[in-house]
Amino acid sequence: MLPCQRHLFSLPKEVSYINCAYMAPLLKTVEQAGIKGVQGKSLPYQVGATDFFEHALRLKSLFSKLINNDDDDRIAIIPSVSYGVANAVKNIPIKQGDEILVVEGQFPSNIYSWKEIATANGAAIKTAAPPKQSTDRAKQWNEQILAAITAKTAVVAIGIVHWADGTLFDLKAIREKTTQHNALLIIDGTQSVGALPFDVQEIKPDALICAGYKWLLGPYSYGLAYYGPAFDDGQPIEENWIIRKDSDDFKNLVNYQDEYRVKANRYSVGEYSNFILMPMLEKALEQLLDWGVPAIQEFCGSVFNPFVDSFQELGCEVEVAAWRANHLVGVRLPERIDIRRLKEQLDQERIFVSLRGNAVRISPHVYNTAGDMERLVGLLKGVLG
């Protein structure tokens, strides 16, 4: 198994940061790449025309490897999930009576654009809610999602795991049902890709959209998206010069070009050749590929899973292993807990997790140790005991 990689990060010894789902800490190498990028801008005469394109191509190729995509032209560079979703939404014909299926409590960047297009076209947002009871909660929720996909469904917009409580969604079954009904499948991979294996050739999503600053270990404001054949001839949400055909021919930029670059290249954001952020994400993806995503997932399991019994003994609820991933788990706390006081104590002890409603979201990565989890469980024992 992969040994703990904490030495590659700058996290202080006394801090237990079990909150990658909030924001990943930078690897030291990624931080260095960013510093080099900042310094490079002080000597702009060293930035050549090819620098606008080469790193981006490499980035696309690294991301392709991460998600087992065999065509780098299907990857776009995006500043945010909302941007990537907006590009998908702009190119999906939605008509009156159509339904767009989402799940309850889904992250807003994968909601608002859908709401707008539904309202504009007389379509409806259908929300699959989890069952109230805790036994078989995730299994039944998935059954409800599948049952909600019908001939009316135009799109299913969903995550790989629920960002707040970690419920795993059965994307294989969801893809089968959407295909049966000619519905598109748009996935927000932000809370999984990089930590949980995902294979675009197996799931065949129509789009897979990922922010870069969580499980891709990249900087903020720089993410990646895959767009499938349904979007090959679409129109991007903005018209920038670099996504047009032959944009690398700088002397001809004002011989305006009507054609876009092929496939998903047209959905990249203007100024995507960000000389600070681009090399940072490149370094981060290199490291992820070097560790291997299955090894990262296994490592997260070795950190979290030994403590499941302790959580249960304290009266907390943890989803069964088949319906949760190891890197992001929502542990539901007993009703009697005083969340505000718990938050104060966590801050005092410098234990960082997220509190979402009555649940604590625990999201380890390769820099965490059993010691971090022992501190968290010890604190909960003090509060609940």
Ligand SMILES: Cc1ncc(COP(=O)(O)O)c(C=O)c1O
């Ligand atoms: C599931 C999910 N999607 C997207 C985002 C970020 O969205 P955006 O890049 O639009 O800010 C988050 C942030 O927490 C998230 O949890």
